[in-house]
Amino acid sequence: MNNVVTQLEGxxxxxxxxxxxAFGREVIPDLSDADVAALLAATGRVQRRLEALQIEAAVQVQERSAPMRDDRITLTYGCATAVDLIRMLTLVDSRQAHRLVRAAGFLKRTRSITEGVFLPARYPALREAVTDGYLGLSGLLAAITPLEQARARILDDQRLDADRRLGALARGIDTDAESDASIGRGPLPTPEDLGLLSQVLVAYLDPDGAEPTDDTATRKRGLTIGRLRDGTIPVRADLLPEVAGQLQLLLDSLLNPRVDGPEDLSSTGGVHFAPTDDDASVGTDADHGLSPVDSRTRAQKRHDAFAAILNTAARTGNFPTLGGAAPTLVVTVNADDYATGAGHAGVQNTGDLIPARVAAQTGCAGGIQRVLFDSQGRIVSIGTSARIFNALQRRAITLRDGGCIIPGCTIPATWCEIHHVREHADGGPTHTDNGVLLCWWHHRNLHLSEWRIRMNGGVPEVRGPLWWDREQRWRPAGRPRPQSPPRHRQPATA
Structure with missing residues (x-):
């Protein structure tokens, strides 16, 4: 076996x-702060050197997997592609294997036909920084990606000059912007530092590059709403950066926990989010006073926030009218199905079917118009019910509740819907004593959850699931009110 492999196995x-x-004697927990920092730095150096070897091995896998070769290494090991072979041998995920293959393409060298020696790589200075252990996989790709994106508009000499500057920075060498001469040494850069310098170099070398990119993006922009499939409708979008930025801000305003509360939220019953699919799974113990766990995935939270954004926009009244009225979601349901909660309702502008209970939630947040048909289909009666909370009522309920009243939910009042605690169909009035703020998610799924809401003297109260409150007590909901200090009677004097 080759000496390199033998030494690496040693x-x-x-x-x-x-x-x-280290783990058997529990050495790491007893390290000092300086030793923990040194441990991380040392493992980083080892990791960068190992990644250099992996990249060079990936170069060989690529070359030995060429379609014209009969002895392809991928066939020998029973893999379809170089990525699959790297993934199986290194036990990394597909994304990391793709990154290794991509880096190999930038650092590979070809042999001269006449002399048999290796010709320089496409990025020789960065390759040298990798082989010397200064640069790892993430830093290499961060430095090269901006240059490759402008590849068609940058000359070879300009690319090599950028490579020299980036290679010097990877070693911690500061260079003069004019002469390219070394002017000192600094700390080793992070991948973000290398990516930033690469972007600056590209902006200098290709000042007109952004304009054609923007023209392409403008032509490519779009939003497509698909057809109902397995209960959901796929939506695909290519958003311009400023549009995506605005949407992200709105989503962040709903998804981020409140920041004006106490620091130790877990000890005060404050917001407590469970990790989504991207994080590890944890549980909640009611005995420790933790607020309810939000079990939705990150994608599901974004969907629900987007639904709240649409509903809020529809309430503003700032959109053009359709048919003489504001854009209104119309959901039709048979009266018997609405009364029993069974069956399905139809969404008028798409023709899709949804459960009747969803129609009830839509009607609770909006209004219901009764249209009576005779047996021949003729309209014989049109009526409406005053079940929509007006602006004054909403303002008052907002002042009382402050936001979604389900404990642990951080959705502010602006994004919430008003829920009839006693259903309007059961005789519940459209009155501030019968309306509470719920976010779109909790309003839509209240009947499926173990949360219960009641009004007590015009004040909302909630009772949570058993895992949240083992005492199953009704607890006041909404915004806490400051209490006046009790008056102390002055002692009588003789």
Whole structure:
């Protein structure tokens, strides 16, 4: 076996002994702050050197997987592509394997046909920084990606000059912008630092590059709403950066926890989010006073926030009218199905079917118009019910509740809907004593959850699931009110 592989396997055995000893004797928890920092720095150096070897090995995998070769290494190991082979041998995910293959393409060298020596790589200075252990995979790709995006508009000499500057920065060498001469040394850069310098160099070398990119983006922009499939409708969008930025701000305003509360939220019953699919899974213990766990995935939270944004926009009255009225979501349902909560309702402008209970939630947040048909389909009666909370009522309920009244929910009042605590169909009045603020998600799924709401003297109260409150007590909801201090009677004097 080659000496490089033999030595690397020896290093692996050494690291195995080291890690077993460190974890077996619980060495790391007793390290000082300086030793923990040194440990991270040392593992970073080792990781960068290992990534350099992986990139060079990926170069060979690519070359030995060429379609014209009969002895392709991928066939030998039973893999379809170079990425699959790298993924199986290194036990990394597909994304990391793709990154290794991509880096290999930038650093590979070809042999001269006449002399048999290696010709320089496309980015020779960055390759040297990688082989010397100064630069890892993330830093390499951060430095190269902006240059490759402008590849068609940058000359070879300009690319090599940018490579020299980036290679010097990767080693911590500061260079003069005019002469390219070294003017000192600084700390080793992060991948973000390298990416920023690369973007600056591209902006200098290709000042007109952004304009054609923007023209392409303008032509490419679009929003497509698909057809109903498995209960959902796919939406695909190519948004311009400023549009995506505005949408992200609105989503962040709904998804971020409140920041004006106490620092130790867990000890005060404040907001407590459970990690989504991107994070580890944790539970909640009611005995520790934690607020309810939000079990939605990150994508589901964004969907619900987007639904709240649409509903809020529809309430503003600032949109053009359709048919003489504001854009109004119309959901039709048979009276019997609405009364029983069974069956399906139809969304008028798409023709899709939704459960009757969803129609009830839509009607609770909006209004219901009764249209009576005779047996021949003729309209014989048109009526409406005054079930929509007016602006004054909404303002008063907002002042009382402050936001969604379900504990742990941070959706502010602006984005909330008003829920009839006692359903309007059951005789519940459209009155401030019967309306509470709920976010779109909790309003739509209240009947499916274990949360219960009641009004007590015009004040909303909630009772949570057993796992949240083992005592199953009704607890006041909404915005806390300051209490006046009790008056102390002055002692009588003789």
């Amino acid at each position: 290093l692996d055995e050494t690291l195995a002994v080291l890690t077993r000893d």
